[in-house]
Amino acid sequence: MSAAEPAALFGALGDSTRLALVSRLSGGAARSIASLSADARVSRQAVTKHLRVLEQAGLVRSARTGRETRFALRPEAMAPARDYLDSVAAQWEAALGRLKDLVEGAD
Amino acid sequence: MTDRIEKSIVVAAPVERVWRALTDREEFGAWFRVELDGGFEPGKSTRGRMTYAGYEHLRWEAQVERMDAPRLFSFRWHPYAIDPEVDYSSEPMTLVEFRLEAEGRGTRITVTESGFDALPPHRRTEVLPMNDAGWAHQMRNIAEHVGG
Numbered sequence: 001m002s003a004a005e006p007a008a009l010f011g012a013l014g015d016s017t018r019l020a021l022v023s024r025l026s027g028g029a030a031r032s033i034a035s036l037s038a039d040a041r042v043s044r045q046a047v048t049k050h051l052r053v054l055e056q057a058g059l060v061r062s063a064r065t066g067r068e069t070r071f072a073l074r075p076e077a078m079a080p081a082r083d084y085l086d087s088v089a090a091q092w093e094a095a096l097g098r099l100k101d102l103v104e105g106a107d
Numbered sequence: 108m109t110d111r112i113e114k115s116i117v118v119a120a121p122v123e124r125v126w127r128a129l130t131d132r133e134e135f136g137a138w139f140r141v142e143l144d145g146g147f148e149p150g151k152s153t154r155g156r157m158t159y160a161g162y163e164h165l166r167w168e169a170q171v172e173r174m175d176a177p178r179l180f181s182f183r184w185h186p187y188a189i190d191p192e193v194d195y196s197s198e199p200m201t202l203v204e205f206r207l208e209a210e211g212r213g214t215r216i217t218v219t220e221s222g223f224d225a226l227p228p229h230r231r232t233e234v235l236p237m238n239d240a241g242w243a244h245q246m247r248n249i250a251e252h253v254g255g
Contacts, residue, residue: 011224
């Protein structure tokens, strides 16, 4: 799996079903598709499809145990997206600092 | 996890003063570091060039969404569209919103930028180098400005 790109991560997370799956997996335990579908409002097939999208983006990993595939969150995959937003946020912070200087200065 | 950034600051100036700094093309240009060809008008695009040291070759463009004086100013743009050889016009834009509220004798300015989830994956490689260099540079600007 390649390093996850922030935009791919945002794309993967930009869906309410997938966001809900990430949230359900955020406890840390690996869960089966059946378990993740049980409390989802969409079909098992849809859950599987969404999990594969998350897996492609590197946000979850899957492992087969016997006949069952279990999915777990990869929290470290969030880092590039978080770093990206942090750097954009830092730029806004700097711009707001300059705006503050401007409006508080003599004019 | 969110695809939205929100930053807020309180300044010791009235809301009307801040509104002018946000929406007057020259004042906006001074703190945003961009030289604009025209003023801001809802529904219209404004173009210009960055005046940021090292990035003067970059074009700047924003589509103004709302100008609800003196409370809300918003525009869409291509964040950090830094490669002059690339035509960004077909890419999704993020939405930048400035909200002003009186707070005490000053003004609270809240800026939000949203819509990063729609950006194409290849954008990151173009984004990070500028952010790193840009941020270090901006920190120095501020330090010089306030420490002066």
